[in-house]
Amino acid sequence: MTVNNFTKKHKVTVIGSGNWGTTVAKLVAENCAEHPDTFEKDVQMWVYEENVTLPKDSKHFDASIGEQPQKLTHILNTYHENVKYLPGIPLPHNLVANPSLVDAVKDSSILIFNLPHEFIGNICRQIKDHIAPYARGISCIKGVSVTDDKIELICNYVSDALNIYCGALSGANIASEIANEQWCETTIAYNTPLVDRRDENGKPVVTGESNDHTKQLTPLPLDYPPLDHNEWSLLFSRPYFTVSMVSDIVGVSLAGALKNIVAIACGYVEGHGWNMTAKTAVMRRGMQEIIRFANEFFPGQIEPRTFWEESAGWGDMIVSCTSARNWRCSKLAVERNLPIEEVEKTELNGQKLQGISTTREVSSFLRAKGAEERYPVFMAVERIIDQEIKVEEIPKLFK
Amino acid sequence: MTVNNFTKKHKVTVIGSGNWGTTVAKLVAENCAEHPDTFEKDVQMWVYEENVTLPKDSKHFDASIGEQPQKLTHILNTYHENVKYLPGIPLPHNLVANPSLVDAVKDSSILIFNLPHEFIGNICRQIKDHIAPYARGISCIKGVSVTDDKIELICNYVSDALNIYCGALSGANIASEIANEQWCETTIAYNTPLVDRRDENGKPVVTGESNDHTKQLTPLPLDYPPLDHNEWSLLFSRPYFTVSMVSDIVGVSLAGALKNIVAIACGYVEGHGWNMTAKTAVMRRGMQEIIRFANEFFPGQIEPRTFWEESAGWGDMIVSCTSARNWRCSKLAVERNLPIEEVEKTELNGQKLQGISTTREVSSFLRAKGAEERYPVFMAVERIIDQEIKVEEIPKLFK
Numbered sequence: 053m054t055v056n057n058f059t060k061k062h063k064v065t066v067i068g069s070g071n072w073g074t075t076v077a078k079l080v081a082e083n084c085a086e087h088p089d090t091f092e093k094d095v096q097m098w099v100y101e102e103n104v105t106l107p108k109d110s111k112h113f114d115a116s117i118g119e120q121p122q123k124l125t126h127i128l129n130t131y132h133e134n135v136k137y138l139p140g141i142p143l144p145h146n147l148v149a150n151p152s153l154v155d156a157v158k159d160s161s162i163l164i165f166n167l168p169h170e171f172i173g174n175i176c177r178q179i180k181d182h183i184a185p186y187a188r189g190i191s192c193i194k195g196v197s198v199t200d201d202k203i204e205l206i207c208n209y210v211s212d213a214l215n216i217y218c219g220a221l222s223g224a225n226i227a228s229e230i231a232n233e234q235w236c237e238t239t240i241a242y243n244t245p246l247v248d249r250r251d252e253n254g255k256p257v258v259t260g261e262s263n264d265h266t267k268q269l270t271p272l273p274l275d276y277p278p279l280d281h282n283e284w285s286l287l288f289s290r291p292y293f294t295v296s297m298v299s300d301i302v303g304v305s306l307a308g309a310l311k312n313i314v315a316i317a318c319g320y321v322e323g324h325g326w327n328m329t330a331k332t333a334v335m336r337r338g339m340q341e342i343i344r345f346a347n348e349f350f351p352g353q354i355e356p357r358t359f360w361e362e363s364a365g366w367g368d369m370i371v372s373c374t375s376a377r378n379w380r381c382s383k384l385a386v387e388r389n390l391p392i393e394e395v396e397k398t399e400l401n402g403q404k405l406q407g408i409s410t411t412r413e414v415s416s417f418l419r420a421k422g423a424e425e426r427y428p429v430f431m432a433v434e435r436i437i438d439q440e441i442k443v444e445e446i447p448k449l450f451k
Numbered sequence: 452m453t454v455n456n457f458t459k460k461h462k463v464t465v466i467g468s469g470n471w472g473t474t475v476a477k478l479v480a481e482n483c484a485e486h487p488d489t490f491e492k493d494v495q496m497w498v499y500e501e502n503v504t505l506p507k508d509s510k511h512f513d514a515s516i517g518e519q520p521q522k523l524t525h526i527l528n529t530y531h532e533n534v535k536y537l538p539g540i541p542l543p544h545n546l547v548a549n550p551s552l553v554d555a556v557k558d559s560s561i562l563i564f565n566l567p568h569e570f571i572g573n574i575c576r577q578i579k580d581h582i583a584p585y586a587r588g589i590s591c592i593k594g595v596s597v598t599d600d601k602i603e604l605i606c607n608y609v610s611d612a613l614n615i616y617c618g619a620l621s622g623a624n625i626a627s628e629i630a631n632e633q634w635c636e637t638t639i640a641y642n643t644p645l646v647d648r649r650d651e652n653g654k655p656v657v658t659g660e661s662n663d664h665t666k667q668l669t670p671l672p673l674d675y676p677p678l679d680h681n682e683w684s685l686l687f688s689r690p691y692f693t694v695s696m697v698s699d700i701v702g703v704s705l706a707g708a709l710k711n712i713v714a715i716a717c718g719y720v721e722g723h724g725w726n727m728t729a730k731t732a733v734m735r736r737g738m739q740e741i742i743r744f745a746n747e748f749f750p751g752q753i754e755p756r757t758f759w760e761e762s763a764g765w766g767d768m769i770v771s772c773t774s775a776r777n778w779r780c781s782k783l784a785v786e787r788n789l790p791i792e793e794v795e796k797t798e799l800n801g802q803k804l805q806g807i808s809t810t811r812e813v814s815s816f817l818r819a820k821g822a823e824e825r826y827p828v829f830m831a832v833e834r835i836i837d838q839e840i841k842v843e844e845i846p847k848l849f850k
Contacts, residue, residue, distance in 0.1 A: 060752060224731045235846045236728035237735070294732070295848065328774045329635035332623045332766045333693070336636070340760055360759035361739055367731045375727045447634045447690065 064095040065160040068167030074138040101151040125149040166192040176213035180436040185270040189218030194308035198413035200420040202294040205305040217245045222308035224367035233292040236296025239364035241304035247271035303358030312407035314338030316382040318373035324443040378407035464495040464559040467566030471626040473537040480546040491671040524548040535536045565591040575612035584669040588617035593707035595811035599819040604704040621707035623766035632691040638763035640703035646670035702757030711806035713737030715781040717772035722785025723842040775804035
């Protein structure tokens with residue numbers, strides 16, 4: 053690490069403290085402690101406050117408190133463990149739980165968004181007038197917002213809502229494994245805004261000639277260390293978490309969202325007793341449709357190699373279609389001969405399967421665009437969910 | 452199917468009758484029976500003759516013969532089952548087992564090579580002077596022939612040895628599943644020789660200007676139906692076997708051979724208790740090295756989309772790294788704390804693991820070229836096989 057002379061350091065806030073949010077907060081806090089020249093040591097984590105009762109067999113049980121409910125932020129800051137959403141994982145002591153969203157984001161130059169995507173609109177409204185104007189974001193939220201006539205990336209929604217720049221993190225990642233420091237990879241897409249780019253001497257590179265819309269952003273002040281691929285990599289890379297930096301936010305976001313449709317298809321195929329070769333054929337065709345979709349609806353905005361070579365592309369596809377939740381529930385739906393929505397109710401403690409809503413939204417969008425014929429996998433999944441067609445018909449449909 | 456007026460039809464010979472050879476012969480024979488305008492009904496299958504004793508509980512057991520050994524070709528042609536290498540699968544009656552290699556290939560316009568790759572040299576020497584000069588081939592043999600200073604595709608070896616043109620078939624295929632008519636996909640690479648190309652009216656398109664080396668081949672006579680992507684697809688496609696035709700024989704051959712190195716790496720990683728996310732990371736990096744290898748040693752001769760989009764590319768990679776033999780044996784090697792060669796001896800009935808020899812040959816080739824540093828996955832696998840490094844070191848090696 054080279055010593056630099058910037059008078060400011062990046063202050064980091066993680067917005068969200070669920071299973072994935074706490075996991076990311078843990079590794080980011082580890083890095084902030086290790087790189088004090090670039091980052092402030094303490095990392096803020098906004099926690100949606102709730103009361104938690106520690107059971108008697110908890111190692112944090114305190115007889116003097118007994119079974120009285122305690123605030124989750126208090127537990128986090130006292131015992132350095134998220135007993136509710138990431139139990140058993142010791143958290144770094146420089147990770148500070150904060151129940152006030154507005155206070156947690158105050159003066160932060162780095163905002164990491166990591167909460168269910170239905171909450172993002174409300175969160176942005178609450179923090180809009182309280183963030184640093186030069187703040188930069190990374191969205192760890194997979195998903196796109198789709199209506200019949202529009203599809204929007206979550207990270208672009210954040211950028212627009214807050215008038216900052218926001219990139220995206222996505223990859224073949226399972227939170228509990230990363231929390232346990234089992235090695236995997238991820239992809240971060242961040243297309244450094246023109247106003248933030250600096251030359252070898254640390255001077256801004258912005259010129260009067262460009263029409264890049266990011267020129268309208270408030271630049272990151274020059275007394276901060278730069279915030280480009282190197283620094284994002286420094287913030288997220290751990291020995292157990294290898295980061296690949298790209299600039300393609302569209303490819304990373306679409307791959308992360310659309311692969312859930314394919315994962316549902318694979319669960320059906322596997323539940324039906326078909327083999328890995330058949331499942332692989334579905335994955336391959338699903339990937340072709342994701343790339344076709346990206347080229348058709350975001351022309352000129354993707355790098356095909358994101359899908360082919362990145363963890364956020366084929367890597368995430370493989371893990372999602374062999375180990376993750378959408379796959380598991382659609383497999384159970386076949387095995388139990390139930391609609392997948394019934395499995396969702398019994399298996400997910402009230403949480404929703406992202407893949408079902410993505411399938412319905414994307415199918416509806418494709419119908420509105422008259423593009424159904426070019427997307428036989430995507431369209432078939434909705435019809436299988438609705439039990440209009442049987443899994444056995446897949447090879448015929450995919451001709 | 453359109454009716455055509457060609458006076459000849461394609462006669463098909465499958466060379467090889469093991470598990471995969473018999474499976475391919477089965478589906479090809481099914482198609483020859485269904486498309487009598489294009490193919491002769493009877494398909495020849497060369498069988499390395501051996502004596503087989505039918506046990507008493509075999510449904511083909513004949514008390515009048517008892518436990519006397521019978522010739523495998525006799526059993527095949529009498530009971531239409533390959534009791535030794537594909538037991539339990541009824542074969543089409545138009546599949547004719549022939550113990551004479553020279554007789555089996557006589558007058559055939561289509562030769563399908565499907566036997567262990569160490570036998571191909573000898574086979575080519577035996578048939579060279581007995582095949583039709585205009586015969587065309589498809590190699591179903593995965594693998595490349597590698598020495599320290601040269602790497603050669605099996606299909607190119609066949610082309611050169613016989614002075615014919617030979618393409619390649621490879622994909623996410625498991626013979627026993629296809630024999631049981633479980634759906635999967637494959638890729639056939641066939642770059643139709645210039646002398647065989649015909650225009651819309653069936654006239655040859657060859658002109659005097661080209662320097663395509665295939666101009667020196669004996670053209671397929673015009674009284675035969677053409678032999679281009681459509682006809683190859685007709686010969687191999689079944690409702691349970693979807694064929695994608697490409698022209699990239701280099702990409703298809705390399706992917707089929709090199710993925711075995713990655714499969715061994717994945718078995719080690721999984722045997723070590725690592726998760727799907729770690730295995731996926733190894734697959735992703737392995738695929739990057741395959742593409743790098745193809746571009747470095749076969750410059751300008753591949754289509755990158757073969758690797759990214761075809762069953763022979765990512766499809767085969769996934770199946771090989773989750774279900775197939777190289778993966779299984781290296782996983783067992785870790786679990787039993789044995790060298791993989793020991794597992795090979797006990798698990799494969801004397802057969803050899805293709806992946807081990809490919810790993811050693813490719814590592815040696817890369818060392819001879821001074822290219823080790825660009826191929827950390829390939830090089831690590833040999834060192835893990837030789838127990839010089841531990842699986843735990845993988846993330847560090849791949850930095």
